[in-house]
Amino acid sequence: MPRVNIYSRLIQVIITVSLSLTVSPSHAKPQVKSEHIGAWLNHYVMPSYGALHEANLNLQRQASLLCSELSLEALDDMQPYLTQAMEAYAYSQAVDGGPMHEQMRNFQLYFWPDRNNSVSRQLEKLLTKPDFSMLQGNGLVNASVALTGYPALERLIFQPNYRHQVVENEKDFICSYIIAVSDHLVRLTGEINSAWQTSWYPQLLKPGHDQFKKKADQVSFVFSNIDLLLTKIISKKLTKPLASSAQRAKSRSLESWRSGNSLTMLKANALALSESLNLVLKPSLVEAGEDLEWQYISHELRAIDQQLEQLPRPLVNYLNQPQFWQATQNLNAQFIQLQKRLRKIYPRLNVRLGFNAYDGD
Numbered sequence: 001m002p003r004v005n006i007y008s009r010l011i012q013v014i015i016t017v018s019l020s021l022t023v024s025p026s027h028a029k030p031q032v033k034s035e036h037i038g039a040w041l042n043h044y045v046m047p048s049y050g051a052l053h054e055a056n057l058n059l060q061r062q063a064s065l066l067c068s069e070l071s072l073e074a075l076d077d078m079q080p081y082l083t084q085a086m087e088a089y090a091y092s093q094a095v096d097g098g099p100m101h102e103q104m105r106n107f108q109l110y111f112w113p114d115r116n117n118s119v120s121r122q123l124e125k126l127l128t129k130p131d132f133s134m135l136q137g138n139g140l141v142n143a144s145v146a147l148t149g150y151p152a153l154e155r156l157i158f159q160p161n162y163r164h165q166v167v168e169n170e171k172d173f174i175c176s177y178i179i180a181v182s183d184h185l186v187r188l189t190g191e192i193n194s195a196w197q198t199s200w201y202p203q204l205l206k207p208g209h210d211q212f213k214k215k216a217d218q219v220s221f222v223f224s225n226i227d228l229l230l231t232k233i234i235s236k237k238l239t240k241p242l243a244s245s246a247q248r249a250k251s252r253s254l255e256s257w258r259s260g261n262s263l264t265m266l267k268a269n270a271l272a273l274s275e276s277l278n279l280v281l282k283p284s285l286v287e288a289g290e291d292l293e294w295q296y297i298s299h300e301l302r303a304i305d306q307q308l309e310q311l312p313r314p315l316v317n318y319l320n321q322p323q324f325w326q327a328t329q330n331l332n333a334q335f336i337q338l339q340k341r342l343r344k345i346y347p348r349l350n351v352r353l354g355f356n357a358y359d360g361d
Contacts, residue, residue: 226277
């Protein structure tokens with residue numbers, strides 16, 4: 001009899017344990033909710049484009065003074081305003097889709113990477129044979145994208161040989177051209193902000209429109225933009241200039257090397273990625289009970305920030321030194337690891353990344 005009781009109790013224990021394992025809730029599939037996308041729009045997308053427009057307005061105000069007090073010192077005074085505008089642009093790059101791609105505004109603002117050095121070639125041609133029609137009204141609307149944005153201004157304001165041409169120009173064409181480009185930048189970002197407020201914001205907030213017929217389209221838009229930025233960082237901003245060794249590194253393939261802003265723009269990119277993922281992915285994972293997965297991602301984001309802080313400025317002067325080449329290579333590896341981890345999560349979020357122009361390039 002006692003033996004039967006022992007067996008009975010043992011069976012009860014086994015059944016109880018089995019039931020507890022069966023009924024204990026498994027992790028729910030992570031879901032990006034409408035409020036997550038709303039938070040991304042309200043706390044990242046709209047503020048980032050608002051800041052970009054404000055930075056361009058500040059640049060425009062400073063440029064408007066240039067022709068009346070033309071000197072190298074006046075160009076020096078413009079440098080921080082251009083840097084702030086370029087930094088604001090880099091911060092907006094975690095949402096490069098939407099209005100930015102309409103009418104090729106992304107290329108008009110920032111024609112980079114420039115595989116054929118088109119900006120320098122066309123700028124030199126323009127300075128040799130000025131086209132005054134570009135300075136009238138909206139004359140830059142139909143101009144080559146190589147001449148309408150930040151890369152052209154970066155050369156004229158930061159690069160010594162161009163700076164001297166600006167100051168020595170007798171007909172004031174070049175300083176007037178700088179003003180025209182700054183006006184054009186303001187016009188572009190004004191249009192982008194207007195398009196977000198009147199069209200893209202409401203469409204992303206509530207699916208059922210032409211662009212976003214269902215919720216999966218919204219979610220894919222968010223993470224496709226994030227993935228596009230990561231791919232551009234990896235393939236263009238880091239892998240290409242790093243090449244295969246410190247001796248072979250192409251420091252002048254770094255983004256915005258002329259102004260020494262390579263790391264400034266990478267830091268702005270990293271901040272945009274971190275804020276976007278905190279607003280959209282973190283709550284989706286945490287609400288599904290996957291706190292540990294988010295901790296891994298958060299750790300990788302912090303590691304990227306720490307690595308960026310350790311690199312010397314301007315990076316163009318140090319990339320060919322083995323220790324700094326290796327540190328930059330480590331940074332690239334951290335971005336690659338982050339992208340791989342995110343891409344493993346995307347299928348569970350019903351994210352379809354689609355074609356990425358920088359994949360395999």
